[in-house]
Amino acid sequence: MENENVPRKHRLIEYANGKSLEEINGTVEVPKGKGFWKTLFMYSGPGALVAVGYMDPGNWSTSITGGQNFQYLLMSVILMSSLIAMLLQYMAAKLGIVSQMDLAQAIRARTSKSLGVVLWLLTELAIMATDIAEVIGAAIALYLLFHIPLVIAVFITVFDVLLLLLLTKIGFRKIEAIVVCLILVILFVFLYQVILSRPDWGGVFAGLMPTTRTFSGSEHVAGMTPISGSLGIIGATVMPHNLYLHSAVSQSRKIDHTDEEDVARTVRFSTWDSNIQLSFAFVVNSLLLIMGVAVFKSGAVKDPSFFGLFQALSDTSMLSNGVLIGVAKSGILSILFAVALLASGQNSTITGTLTGQVIMEGFVHMRMPLWLRRLVTRLISVVPVLICVGLTGGQSAIKQHEALNNLMNNSQVFLAFALPFSMLPLLMMTNSELEMGKRFKNNFLVKLFGWISVIALTFLNMKGLPGSVEGFYGDNATKAQLMQADVIAYVLIAAVLALLVWTIYDLHRGNKRLAAKLNGTDEAATEA
Numbered sequence: 001m002e003n004e005n006v007p008r009k010h011r012l013i014e015y016a017n018g019k020s021l022e023e024i025n026g027t028v029e030v031p032k033g034k035g036f037w038k039t040l041f042m043y044s045g046p047g048a049l050v051a052v053g054y055m056d057p058g059n060w061s062t063s064i065t066g067g068q069n070f071q072y073l074l075m076s077v078i079l080m081s082s083l084i085a086m087l088l089q090y091m092a093a094k095l096g097i098v099s100q101m102d103l104a105q106a107i108r109a110r111t112s113k114s115l116g117v118v119l120w121l122l123t124e125l126a127i128m129a130t131d132i133a134e135v136i137g138a139a140i141a142l143y144l145l146f147h148i149p150l151v152i153a154v155f156i157t158v159f160d161v162l163l164l165l166l167l168t169k170i171g172f173r174k175i176e177a178i179v180v181c182l183i184l185v186i187l188f189v190f191l192y193q194v195i196l197s198r199p200d201w202g203g204v205f206a207g208l209m210p211t212t213r214t215f216s217g218s219e220h221v222a223g224m225t226p227i228s229g230s231l232g233i234i235g236a237t238v239m240p241h242n243l244y245l246h247s248a249v250s251q252s253r254k255i256d257h258t259d260e261e262d263v264a265r266t267v268r269f270s271t272w273d274s275n276i277q278l279s280f281a282f283v284v285n286s287l288l289l290i291m292g293v294a295v296f297k298s299g300a301v302k303d304p305s306f307f308g309l310f311q312a313l314s315d316t317s318m319l320s321n322g323v324l325i326g327v328a329k330s331g332i333l334s335i336l337f338a339v340a341l342l343a344s345g346q347n348s349t350i351t352g353t354l355t356g357q358v359i360m361e362g363f364v365h366m367r368m369p370l371w372l373r374r375l376v377t378r379l380i381s382v383v384p385v386l387i388c389v390g391l392t393g394g395q396s397a398i399k400q401h402e403a404l405n406n407l408m409n410n411s412q413v414f415l416a417f418a419l420p421f422s423m424l425p426l427l428m429m430t431n432s433e434l435e436m437g438k439r440f441k442n443n444f445l446v447k448l449f450g451w452i453s454v455i456a457l458t459f460l461n462m463k464g465l466p467g468s469v470e471g472f473y474g475d476n477a478t479k480a481q482l483m484q485a486d487v488i489a490y491v492l493i494a495a496v497l498a499l500l501v502w503t504i505y506d507l508h509r510g511n512k513r514l515a516a517k518l519n520g521t522d523e524a525a526t527e528a
Contacts, residue, residue, distance in 0.1 A: 016367035020102035020248040020358060024172040028253050030266075043269035045176030046249040047277035048183060049354070050089055052347040053242040054082070054281035055186060056130065057137030057306070060341075061405065062232035063285050065304040067292020069221040070229060072200075072207030075289060077230045079208050081237040082282035084453045086275050088238070088423060089246050091430040091442065091450065093270045096247035097255065098263060098440045099429075103247040104362020106435075107425045107503075110510025115502060119421055120363035122499075124377075126418035127241050127356055129411040130348065131381035136408045138345035139385070140306045144338040150389050150400075158378050160349045172252055179350060182343040183280060189340040190287035193313075193333060196323050199294035204286075231464035232409075237285065238457060239415055240422040241355040246274070247426075248358040260439065267440065294320060303398065305405035306341060310334045349374070384411075410471045416461035417492070420500055423454045428507055434515055462496065465489045 019025040030042045066074040096102055101109065104123075108116045138160070139153040148156065213219070217227045250270050256262045292301070300318040301308060312318045313334040316325045327333055353374045360366050360373070368376075388407045392400040427450045429435045431442045442450060466489035473481045 014367050015365055016361045017365045019100070020096065020105060020251055020362070021354065024249070024252045026251065026254045028173055030253050039265075040269055040272055043253060043266070044273045044276070045173065045180070046093070046246065046252060046270065047089075047273035047275075048176055048180045049249055049351050050242050050246045050274060051183065051277035051281040052179060052344075052351045053130070053239050053245075054085060054237055054278060055183070055284040055344065056348045057133045057341060057344050057408070059233075059236040059285055060137075060288055060306070060309075060344075061304045061409070062229070062236045063288035064292040064301070064309060065222075065224065066229040066233060067289040068296065068298070068301050068304070069224050069292075070226055071293050071298075072203045072289070073211075073214060073226060074229055074233060075204060075207030075286060076210035076214055077233045078237070078282065078285045078289060080210070081234050082278060082285070084457065085238055085242075085281075086278050087446070087449055087453060088243060088426065089274045089278065090271050091426050091446070092243040092246040093250035093274055094267050094436070094440060095426065095430055096250040097266050097270060098436050100251065100257065101247075102251070102358050102362055103244045103422060103426055104359045106247075106362075106429055107507070108363050108365075110425075110429075110514070111503065111506035115506050116363045118499065119503070120359055122414075122418050122421060123240060123244070123359045123363070124356070125414045126239070127352055127359070128377060128381050129414040130239065130241065131352055131377055132384060132411040133408045134345045134348045134352065135378070135381050135385050136404055137306065137341050138349075140310075140404070141338045141342035141345060144307075144310050145335070145342065151386065154382055154385050154389065157345075158375070158382060160346065160374070160378070175350060179347055182347045183277075183284075185343045186340045187280060187284055187287075189336045190284060190291060192336065193295055193324075194287050194290050196327060197291070197294035197320055198323070199290050203293075204290060228464070228467060231460055231467075233285075234457065234460055235415055235464065238419065240418040241352070241359075243422045243426055244358050244362070245351060245355040249354070264439070295324060296320060303401060305401040307397070307401040310337055313337050352377070406471065410468065416465055416468065417496060419461055420454070420458045420496065421503060423457065424500065425503065425507055427451065427454050428504075432511065434511060434518070462493050465493060 016022075028042070028045075031039060063074075063078065066077075092103060095106060099106060104120075107119065111119075135154060135157050138157045139150055142148045142153040142156060143150050213226060215227050215230060217225050219225055250266075253266055253270075255266050296312055296318050297320050301312050303309075303311070311334070314328055314331055316328055319325050319328055324333070353370055356373050356377055357367070357370060360368070384407060385404070388403050389400070392403045395403075427442075427447075431447055431450070433441045435441075466486050469489040469492070470477060470482055470485040473485055477485070
């Protein structure tokens with residue numbers, strides 16, 4: 001028996017059906033009987049890993065362009081997205097802590113193998129879509145900071161796997177600290193630039209209140225409507241992989257699961273951690289929108305790509321006041337922007353790889369080393385970026401920039417597919433007393449706002465899908481191409497709805513099987 005097990009340790013891909021992220025599960029000791037702040041400090045970290053997904057490069061252009069086109073109108077959308085994110089992440093962390101399963105494991109335990117494979121592939125596509133944004137962001141940052149040709153910069157992003165190898169050796173608590181530091185770099189950069197711009201803070205706070213104009217489809221500015229801008233911000237903010245990740249990393253703290261009070265304390269402090277970190281993400285996204293309004297002159301930014309924003313921050317004719325113009329002449333504004341972009345890309349590297357391992361182990365019970373996992377997904381994600389750079393190689397710089405920006409935005413279409421299949425099972429499971437127990441199941445208000453959030457986000461994602469598919473045909477699509485895009489979109493919406501029905505049916509059957517099993521066990525125990 002012993003000899004049979006030895007080779008398994010050396011396989012690159014092996015069977016895995018144990019604890020979620022077994023290498024870090026229950027490894028972080030937490031103090032008991034300490035004050036609130038000391039205890040919160042020891043629980044802080046998982047929330048930062050999750051918050052990274054809410055401020056990755058995919059968020060930047062949507063928020064800045066929204067500010068350029070509609071001033072502070074879409075501040076309310078950033079606020080609503082952040083509040084929904086807090087609610088969903090609270091449920092994800094609670095599921096992991098109470099059930100001792102991450103979301104992928106919990107879904108797979110209640111559904112069929114075939115559905116598990118489908119949902120795994122769907123979620124992998126969503127992770128690769130975010131990876132494309134990270135490749136583009138990191139490659140452009142390297143190009144802007146060190147003038148490395150784009151093709152070479154794209155290949156350099158593959159080597160961030162070496163960073164990951166290093167991080168796996170230093171311990172999970174240190175990984176959390178590095179992520180927090182990178183978040184603070186991003187926060188500092190944008191806060192510095194916004195403070196220099198002297199924004200209209202009255203207008204900022206007024207924008208936090210939604211109006212009928214916020215979701216209007218009739219007002220057009222530079223090809224964007226408030227509803228399309230809102231959909232872009234929502235789509236870039238609430239991402240499916242964060243729910244899987246949080247349900248896994250929330251289990252990194254050592255808990256006595258036989259002590260209900262210890263479990264309740266972990267849920268409480270994990271919620272504090274998550275909400276504090278997501279508040280930072282809300283501030284960063286708000287600063288990005290405020291940049292669009294206050295840093296640049298209204299309508300000045302014609303190129304919302306990272307290249308265009310970098311150029312605009314060093315072009316004194318585009319900036320809004322004398323203080324900014326004076327600082328911009330030194331080049332510091334644009335350099336800081338590129339540094340923040342690089343920090344954002346590296347943060348997402350860490351979290352994206354951990355999430356990939358969570359869904360692979362949870363849905364299909366397969367495990368591979370983190371470095372190999374990262375290498376495979378990054379190489380796949382690099383291909384469309386290289387094709388895009390290659391196809392536009394002979395065109396003007398602006399055309400290249402637009403093509404990369406469109407690729408990044410269009411890749412986010414996969415998030416619209418995957419989001420309902422993480423949100424809906426999460427809500428159903430945390431609503432269930434069978435899954436969570438009487439104490440930890442969602443209360444009435446969480447259920448109410450949970451259903452409102454899940455239905456609203458699913459509806460808005462499906463509503464925005466035709467426009468997302470049309471984006472693949474470029475800015476000068478013919479009428480026939482637009483009709484074709486709409487047909488594809490409606491077929492995809494039908495497929496999503498059919499898959500949702502399958503998921504709900506399988507989850508319902510799984511719960512009935514579990515209830516019958518528990519009842520049978522109870523009856524057997526009573527008879528004994």
